[in-house]
Amino acid sequence: MTNTLVLGGTGKSGRRVAARLRELGRSVRIGSRSGASRFDWDDDATWPGALAGVDSAYISYYPDISFPGAADRVGAFARAAVNHGVQRMVLLSGRGEPDAEPAEAAVREAGAEWTVLRSAWFMQNFSEHFLLGPVLDGVIALPAGDVTEPFLDLDDLAEVAVATLTRDEHTSATFELTGPRLLSFADAAAELSRATGREVSYVAVTPEQYAAGAVAAGIPVEEVTPLTELIVRVLDGHNAHLTGDVERVLGPRARDFTDYASAAAATGVWAR
Ligand SMILES: NC(=O)c1ccc[n+]([C@@H]2O[C@H](COP(=O)([O-])OP(=O)(O)OC[C@H]3O[C@@H](n4cnc5c(N)ncnc54)[C@H](OP(=O)(O)O)[C@@H]3O)[C@@H](O)[C@H]2O)c1
Numbered sequence: 149m150t151n152t153l154v155l156g157g158t159g160k161s162g163r164r165v166a167a168r169l170r171e172l173g174r175s176v177r178i179g180s181r182s183g184a185s186r187f188d189w190d191d192d193a194t195w196p197g198a199l200a201g202v203d204s205a206y207i208s209y210y211p212d213i214s215f216p217g218a219a220d221r222v223g224a225f226a227r228a229a230v231n232h233g234v235q236r237m238v239l240l241s242g243r244g245e246p247d248a249e250p251a252e253a254a255v256r257e258a259g260a261e262w263t264v265l266r267s268a269w270f271m272q273n274f275s276e277h278f279l280l281g282p283v284l285d286g287v288i289a290l291p292a293g294d295v296t297e298p299f300l301d302l303d304d305l306a307e308v309a310v311a312t313l314t315r316d317e318h319t320s321a322t323f324e325l326t327g328p329r330l331l332s333f334a335d336a337a338a339e340l341s342r343a344t345g346r347e348v349s350y351v352a353v354t355p356e357q358y359a360a361g362a363v364a365a366g367i368p369v370e371e372v373t374p375l376t377e378l379i380v381r382v383l384d385g386h387n388a389h390l391t392g393d394v395e396r397v398l399g400p401r402a403r404d405f406t407d408y409a410s411a412a413a414a415t416g417v418w419a420r
């Protein structure tokens with residue numbers, strides 16, 4: 149299998165997956181609205197061109213695998229992919245997210261080899277996503293109480309994705325990918341304070357307070373309610389344990405938050 153379509157290939161996980169596949173000498177096609185081969189989740193007419201000549205696919209759905217409509221779109225794509233000859237699909241999903249399960253089932257049932265990667269919260273949410281602004285402002289406000297979460301480094305996720313795309317022993321498997329350590333958001337804020345040299349604090353807020361802040365911060369209004377509900381559901385304590393699945397696939401210990409924070413600080417992302 150040498151020709152892989154990477155959906156969301158310009159995004160946080162996809163560009164890491166694409167880079168690693170290229171390092172292995174694999175042929176990669178970036179599937180996104182700005183990719184060389186235009187792919188739009190909302191325009192099925194763009195799918196055949198993106199799928200032509202492809203034999204495997206990494207699927208990261210946008211905006212979120214747990215949002216309403218995701219299972220319909222991901223399922224339609226998976227079936228189209230099989231019709232175009234795709235033999236293996238790896239789906240990025242969310243850990244402990246019941247609303248993601250219909251999309252996972254659609255990929256499993258499409259007729260190709262499959263692997264589902266249920267990821268914990270990305271560490272890179274603090275540097276490349278919706279928590280970058282709060283870190284720069286010095287206050288991370290979330291409806292998460294004092295729950296702990298095993299944040300995952302996207303470089304580990306990408307390595308697992310590439311292993312499952314390129315090796316035969318990981319098909320028909322659902323992995324729950326966690327980092328090596330449970331941290332509360334107050335712990336994460338303390339790590340970020342050390343890495344940035346500036347005070348970053350965590351404030352537990354209610355879901356209503358979070359939603360109001362998200363609207364004020366410019367998160368698209370239609371995404372605020374599902375995002376708030378998702379955060380509350382994922383961070384209710386049921387995900388507060390480690391699985392060891394990263395180590396099961398990659399062998400060595402997963403990357404730690406302290407190393408992530410110092411590497412991200414060195415890029416200058418928080419030096420504003
Ligand atoms: N954040 C977390 O902690 C977390 C944890 C577990 C799972 N997840 C899952 O991760 C997935 C997102 O993956 P990611 O964070 O790697 O992606 P991302 O960084 O959010 O990047 C979005 C990608 O999707 C593309 N895109 C945006 N709109 C599109 C459209 N209409 N059609 C086609 N492509 C589109 C973008 O490229 P263009 O702009 O060029 O189109 C970009 O490549 C979600 O499904 C989420 O549920 C996230």
